[in-house]
Amino acid sequence: MTHDNRLGEYLRARRAALRPQDVGIASHGRRRVAGLRREEVAVLAGVNADYYTRLEQGRERHPSAQVLDALGRTLHLGPDAHAHLHRLAGTAPAVKPAPTTDRVGPALRQLVDGYPGAPAFVINRTLDVLATNALARALHSPFERADNLARMAFLDPAGRRFYARWSHAAQATVAHLREAAGVDPDNPRLRELTCGLTEYSADFALLWNAHDVRGKTQDTKHLLHPDVGPLELTYQTFDVRAAPGQQLVVYQAEPGGPSAQALSLLGSLHATTVRPAR
Secondary structure, eight states, X not given: OOTTOHHHHHHHHHHHTOOGGGGTOOOOSOOSSSSOOHHHHHHHHTSOHHXXXXXXXXXXXOOOHHHHHHHHHHTTOOHHHHHHHHHHHTOSOOOOOOXXXXXXXXXXXXXXXXXXXXXXXXXXXXXXXXXXXXXXXXXXXXXXXXXXXXXXXXXXTTHHHHBTTHHHXXXXXXXXXXXXXXXXXXXXXXXXXXHHHHHHOHHHHHHHTTTOOOOOOEEEEEEEETTTEEEEEEEEEEXXXXXXXXXXXXXXXXXXXXXXXXXXHHHHHHHHHHTTTO
């Protein structure tokens, strides 16, 4: 497949990720292909098998929105992945990505620092860390550089220890980058980042080729910090309307729970270590 056949690559990857039992198909004997067969996807979606084959091969590039919706249901695509499918096919509204900036304005920095008891930071579409508050810096202190969430997870040795559920965190990280690729496929920073990660991390390359797509909204993080032990934190992500492409991420612990106590201790330890430097 060529680089221009992004729709076909995506369909093929999502087809390979489904097993017959996932869609209620009985499977007998050894199958020669990973996941579903093209003919099975076509039947389940109610489209002609030859037409679906042409879609995957890039010989048909203008499917209708109805066909894409049927394929999205058949392939069990979530909302973010479904929207990504439409963007790849050109059926999503033709909205050119707004110019992005990595400059964090003073009002947003003030807001980030306004969460003294919660780690808060600002990222861009490629998961570069643009601004942090003191507790976020303390939380990410095990890393050599807290500069990019994907690089930290895949290339920094601290990543596999810091993320207690590393596989889950790794999958989510790559899925976020895949969504960014659908929104702004020509982003040079995204190309630079993914090429570097693919070259130096076989785990990243495997997940990148799976074409899983998921936006960064909310989830639970299971972390292991060398100074305070295990942390279970939920996070919320907010789009920065004044700076398209930027997102504010805020972590929080269950009030009064062990993780809240550990975060408080972490903040105290960090304040103690940085005060003499000032």
